[in-house]
Amino acid sequence: MATDVSNELDRADNVGRIVDSLDSRRVLLGALGLVGFVGLWWAGSTAQPEYILPSPLAVGLAAQSELASGTMQAALFNSVLHWLPGTVVGTTLGIATGVALGWSRFLDEALTPIVRVLRPVPPLALIGFAIAWFGIGHAGAAFIIAIGAFWINFYAAYGGVEGVSEDLLDVARSLGVQRQLGLIRTVVLPASLPEITTGIRTGIGRCWMLVVAAEIFGAPGIGRQIFRASNSLQVDRVIAYILVLSVMFLLVDTAFRVVQRRVLAWR
Amino acid sequence: MAIESTADRVTVEDVSMVYDGSNGPVEALREISFDVDPGEFVTIVGPSGCGKTTLFRIIAGLQTPTDGEVRLDGEPIDGPGPELGIVFQEYHLFPWRTVAGNVGFGLEQNGTPAPERRERVQDLLELVGLEGFADSYPKDLSGGMKQRVALARALAPDPDLLLMDEPFGAVDAQTKTMLQEELLDIWDATGKTVLFVTHDIEEAVKLGDRVVVMDREPGRVQEILDVDLGRPRSRSDRAFGSYYEEILDRIG
Known part of the structure; x- marks a missing residue:
C-alpha cells in the first residue's frame, strides 16, 4: 500500500515539473510579445503627432514628471482610499448575500425578482444616488465601486453554494452537524471557496476599472487625472496614468493569486 | 489501542417506500423487516434496482419511509446523527x-x-x-x-451502528480483498454492529454473519440466510460455494 501511494506522489511531482517548465516558456514568450508590442507602438508613434499617439519615451517622461511632483502618488493614494473600502464592502456583502440566497430556498424565491430588477443596473447609472446619499468624494466613489464588486461576488458565491454536493452535507449531518449555520460553516463555505475566491479575484480587477468611472463626478484620484489630461489633450499623461492602473491591478491580482493558491492547496 | 465501543440492536419493521413516478406510484420497497443483533455483521445483497440503496438511506435516516420504521435499540431513527456511522461507495x-x-x-x-x-x-x-x-x-x-x-x-x-453502502465497489479487486479483511479485523477489534449493502454475492457471503437477500420489483426480502462458516472464509471452500449458489439461484 505504501508503494502505491508513493507512486501517486511521484506522479504529482512530475506534473509539477511540467507546469514549471511551461511557466518559463510562458515568461519568455510573454516577454517577447511585450517587446514586440512596445516596438510597434514606437514605430506607430513616429508617424503620428504627439496628441494622437505619443511615443513610449514621451509616456515615460510624463510619468517621471508626475512622480517627481508627487501628483501621481497623491492620485494613487486617493484612488486607493475609495477602491479599498468599496471593494471590501461590496465583496463582503456580495458573498454574504450570494451564500444566503444560494443556501436558502425561501430567500432565493423571495428575493429573485429584486435581483432580476437590480442586476442589469450599471453601477454608473447610480451616480445620482451616490452623490445624494454619500456626497461628492470618497464615500460616493466607494459606493459605485462596491456595487460593481457586489454583483460579481454575489453570483460567484451563489453558484458555488448551489454546486455544493448533497452527499457532503449528508456526511456532515451524520457526523453530528445539526444547525443550518453549522452546515454553512463546516461544508458550504469551504466547498464553495474555489468559486468564491475566483469571484473575489474577478471583482478586484473590475473594481480597478470602476475607479476611473467612479471619479467622473469629482472624487480625486487616478481617474480624475486621466479626465484632466484628456481635456487638455495630454495623451502621454493619460497613458502614464492608465499604466498606473495596470500596474496596480497586476500587483493586487498577483498577490491575491498567491493567497488563493495557498487557501486552495487542497485542490 | 483506546478504541472504546458500543453496539446496538437494529430493528427494521415493515418498511415500505412508494415514489410518485410519472406513470403513477412506483413501489421501491415492500414491507421490509429484519433485525440485526448487537455486534452482528449483516450484509444486504440484491440485484441493481432492488431498492437496497433506498433501504440504506432510510436506515441512515437520510430518507423517510412511506410506511414502517427503523429503530436503533428501541428508539426510532428520525434523521442522520452521530449514533450512525455512514460509509458511502464514493467516499465523500x-x-x-x-x-x-x-x-x-x-x-x-x-x-x-x-x-x-x-x-x-x-x-x-x-x-x-x-x-x-x-x-x-x-x-x-x-x-x-x-x-x-x-x-x-x-x-x-x-457510533452504535456502522452502515456501509457498497463501500468497496469503486476499488480494484486486489484492494477490495484487502479492505474486506481489514474491515473484519476492525469489526473484531471494535465490536460494532455492521450493516453492509452490496450487489456482490461473494462479498456478502464472505463478510456477513447473516445475509439479507433482496429481490426486485418491488424491492423485498427474499430470504435471510445464516452463514455458518468460520473466518477467514475462502471462495474455494465447498460450503462457501453452496451459499453462493443458493443466493444466485434466488436472485438470478
Whole structure:
C-alpha cells in the first residue's frame, strides 16, 4: 500500500515539473510579445503627432514628471482610499448575500425578482444616488465601486453554494452537524471557496476599472487625472496614468493569486 | 489501542417506500423487516434496482419511509446523527480537510477537547493503517486509502451502528480483498454492529454473519440466510460455494 501511494506522489511531482517548465516558456514568450508590442507602438508613434499617439519615451517622461511632483502618488493614494473600502464592502456583502440566497430556498424565491430588477443596473447609472446619499468624494466613489464588486461576488458565491454536493452535507449531518449555520460553516463555505475566491479575484480587477468611472463626478484620484489630461489633450499623461492602473491591478491580482493558491492547496 | 465501543440492536419493521413516478406510484420497497443483533455483521445483497440503496438511506435516516420504521435499540431513527456511522461507495471525504481533519470532523462536532481528539484521530489512523498520512489531502490518496479514511471518520464519534453502502465497489479487486479483511479485523477489534449493502454475492457471503437477500420489483426480502462458516472464509471452500449458489439461484 505504501508503494502505491508513493507512486501517486511521484506522479504529482512530475506534473509539477511540467507546469514549471511551461511557466518559463510562458515568461519568455510573454516577454517577447511585450517587446514586440512596445516596438510597434514606437514605430506607430513616429508617424503620428504627439496628441494622437505619443511615443513610449514621451509616456515615460510624463510619468517621471508626475512622480517627481508627487501628483501621481497623491492620485494613487486617493484612488486607493475609495477602491479599498468599496471593494471590501461590496465583496463582503456580495458573498454574504450570494451564500444566503444560494443556501436558502425561501430567500432565493423571495428575493429573485429584486435581483432580476437590480442586476442589469450599471453601477454608473447610480451616480445620482451616490452623490445624494454619500456626497461628492470618497464615500460616493466607494459606493459605485462596491456595487460593481457586489454583483460579481454575489453570483460567484451563489453558484458555488448551489454546486455544493448533497452527499457532503449528508456526511456532515451524520457526523453530528445539526444547525443550518453549522452546515454553512463546516461544508458550504469551504466547498464553495474555489468559486468564491475566483469571484473575489474577478471583482478586484473590475473594481480597478470602476475607479476611473467612479471619479467622473469629482472624487480625486487616478481617474480624475486621466479626465484632466484628456481635456487638455495630454495623451502621454493619460497613458502614464492608465499604466498606473495596470500596474496596480497586476500587483493586487498577483498577490491575491498567491493567497488563493495557498487557501486552495487542497485542490 | 483506546478504541472504546458500543453496539446496538437494529430493528427494521415493515418498511415500505412508494415514489410518485410519472406513470403513477412506483413501489421501491415492500414491507421490509429484519433485525440485526448487537455486534452482528449483516450484509444486504440484491440485484441493481432492488431498492437496497433506498433501504440504506432510510436506515441512515437520510430518507423517510412511506410506511414502517427503523429503530436503533428501541428508539426510532428520525434523521442522520452521530449514533450512525455512514460509509458511502464514493467516499465523500471533505476535500479541503486533511486526512486527520476528516477523521476528526465528528469529534469537533461533539465537542471533544483538542488533545483528546488528536489522540483518538491518531488511534483511528493506526487502526486503518494510515498513521503516516495525517497531513495529506484526499486528492493525494488512492481509492483504497480514501475509503480507509472514510471508515475511520465514520468510527470516530463511536457510533452504535456502522452502515456501509457498497463501500468497496469503486476499488480494484486486489484492494477490495484487502479492505474486506481489514474491515473484519476492525469489526473484531471494535465490536460494532455492521450493516453492509452490496450487489456482490461473494462479498456478502464472505463478510456477513447473516445475509439479507433482496429481490426486485418491488424491492423485498427474499430470504435471510445464516452463514455458518468460520473466518477467514475462502471462495474455494465447498460450503462457501453452496451459499453462493443458493443466493444466485434466488436472485438470478
